Amino acid sequence: MIIEPADTFLKHGEIMADLARSFIRQSIFTKPKIEYKTDGSPVTNFDKELEVILRGYIHDKYPEHGIIGEELTAVNPSAEFTWLLDPIDGTLAFLTGIPVYGTLISLLHDGFPILGIIDIPMTSDRWIGQKNKKTLHNGRFIKTSDCSVLSEATLSTSSPDYYDETNINVLKTLQSATVQTVYGGSCVAYGQIASGKIDLGIDANFDIHDFLPLIPIIEGAGGLLTNWQGETLSKESGTENMIASANPYLHGKALEKINHLK
Amino acid sequence: MIIEPADTFLKHGEIMADLARSFIRQSIFTKPKIEYKTDGSPVTNFDKELEVILRGYIHDKYPEHGIIGEELTAVNPSAEFTWLLDPIDGTLAFLTGIPVYGTLISLLHDGFPILGIIDIPMTSDRWIGQKNKKTLHNGRFIKTSDCSVLSEATLSTSSPDYYDETNINVLKTLQSATVQTVYGGSCVAYGQIASGKIDLGIDANFDIHDFLPLIPIIEGAGGLLTNWQGETLSKESGTENMIASANPYLHGKALEKINHLK
Structure with missing residues (x-):
């Protein structure tokens, strides 16, 4: 197999993000068909249709690559290069018209993300992370904040309803230790951690399609993203509790708070 | 005083919303100065600067009208016609880059809102409500959903942190009775109630600048917005707990749940 340069992978990732942006912007004029998954989260016909479009594009350009999508069966998932797709991250936001939903695209090499894209169709925001490169937001290099103490930090979480009785205390503890909490930012919030x-x-x-695309974006801007034990996440991770921080100092302090609870 | 037609009030309201949209879109490139109000909520220099701009516009067009803004001292607040301004509703969302913040503008006649505008600068969404007229979203007439039972309803709330120990049970009770909750939608969520x-x-x-502009928007699309006792809100209302529903049936069922708690 000829290994293509990272720029070529990025080019194809961006074309897919463009396709997704156009598709999602069109879809808001049509009423979606909604089903509820076993975990109670909604999925629409648009999620599935968009995944088919993106899979078709990958299959055409890289027939030997694997594809893992949120909605459909994985194809060749143990390939050296595997694409990870979450066509509409934040489906509840999408259904209710809160403009924080977006498309997550990642390329994994040997199970670790080397490319991550967050595209927000309703605001034209795009974050791009690549392993060992600086993160871009709408074409500009960005960096995380230099906040290194919890008592000055602003915290984000998607929804308190994702926590169960055991781990809601982790959220509450971090909320008590920080200045304020912003809710419901979905994938935009992780882009804004990268942007400082x-x-x-x-x-x-969260599942691998939710967190792996974020890792190159957060890390390439100076931050960290791990599970609540501080461990690196990969394709082999299952459903995980995750934490992202602006820098290793803050990450360490947050992990310490979490571990004190046990 | 010559009473102008409603269309003229709307025209000036829309010009102010345009001014606010341009101002806010520019402001994201500059780091704000942040202060915290006595209730712990943030306010920036941009909130204040934008309020000064909008007040100047009103003073120029309608020197005899009253002005009540979120950030500065009220001018002639008992005038027959009074403008109510929340230059950046959702300041925490603004600071953290979650694109649900917006400008709320309302015109009160004898203390009741006859015009309400929600403008979302980052997505170019604008909702317009006028007393006894149908609500518009981006130039199209909209209507609320026909959901009439709580068990099929999607609920929205800005932040669980706005509730105190007494009234958090009201939120929890409605959450248990409904399908799902979307968090952090700020003023966008109330626009999307109007949009169904x-x-x-x-x-x-919430304060009057948070809820009065929403009333003509929600009601002109078929919904209702009251306090938790089902009472109509006006300029004389102070800090209030509020509820908005797609239609009177759903509103009645939600109020019944709330009142059962007492």
Whole structure:
């Protein structure tokens, strides 16, 4: 197999993000068909249709690559290069018209993300992270905040309803230790951690398609994203509790708070 | 005094919303100066500067009208016609880059809102409500959902942190009775109730500049917005707990749930 340069992977990732942006912007004029998954979260016909479009594009350009999508069966998931797709991250936001939903695209090499894209169709925001490169937001290099103490940090979480009785205390503890909490930012919030507007992000029960695309984006801007034990996440991770921070100092302090609870 | 037609009031309201949209879109490139109000909520220099701009516009067009703004001292607040301004509703969302913040503008006649505008600068969404007229979203007439039972309703709330120990049970009770909750939608969520994408919205400890502009928007699309006792809100209301619903049936059922708690 000829290994293509990272720029070529990025080019194809961006074309897919463009396709997704156009598709989602059109879809808001049509009433979606909604089903509820076993975990109670909604999924629409648009999620599935968009995943089919993106899979078709990958299959055409890279027939030997694997594809893992949120909605459909994985194809060749143990390939050296595997694409990870979440066509509409934040489906509840999408259904209710809160403009924080977006498309997450990642390329994994040997199970670890080397490319991550967050595209927000309703605001034209796009974050791009690549392993060992600086993160871009709408074409500009960005960096995380230099907040290094919890008592000055702004925290983000998608929804308190994702936490169960055991781990809601982790959220509450971090909320008590920080200045304020912003809710419901979905994937935008993780982009804004990379951009330095949010210091700390926490979520429970996320899957690989939710967190792996974020890792190159957060890390390439100076931050960290791990599970609540401080461990690196990869394709082998299952459903995980995750935490993202502006820098290693803040990450360490947040992990210490979490571990004190046990 | 010559009473102008409603269309003229709307024209000036829209010009102010245009001014606010341009101002806010520019402001994201500059770091704000942040202060915290006595209730712990943030306010920036941009909130204040934008309020000064909008007050100047009103003073120029309608020197005899009253002005009540969120950030500065009221001018002639008992005038027959009084403008109510919230230059950046959702300041925490603004600071953290979650694109649900917006400008709320309302015109009160004898203390009751006859015009309400929600403008979302980052998505170019604008909702317009006028007393006894149908509500518009981006130039199209909209209507609320026909959901009439709580068990099928999608609920919205800005932040669970706005509730105190007494009234958090009201939120929890409505959450148990409904399908799902979307968090952090700020003023966008109330626009989407008018647009039929959300069925029920609840918030605690809101002020008149937060809820009065929403009333003509929600009501002109078929919904209702009252306090938790089902009472109409006006300029004389102080800090209030508010609830908005897609229609009177759903509103009645939600109020019944709330009153059963007492």
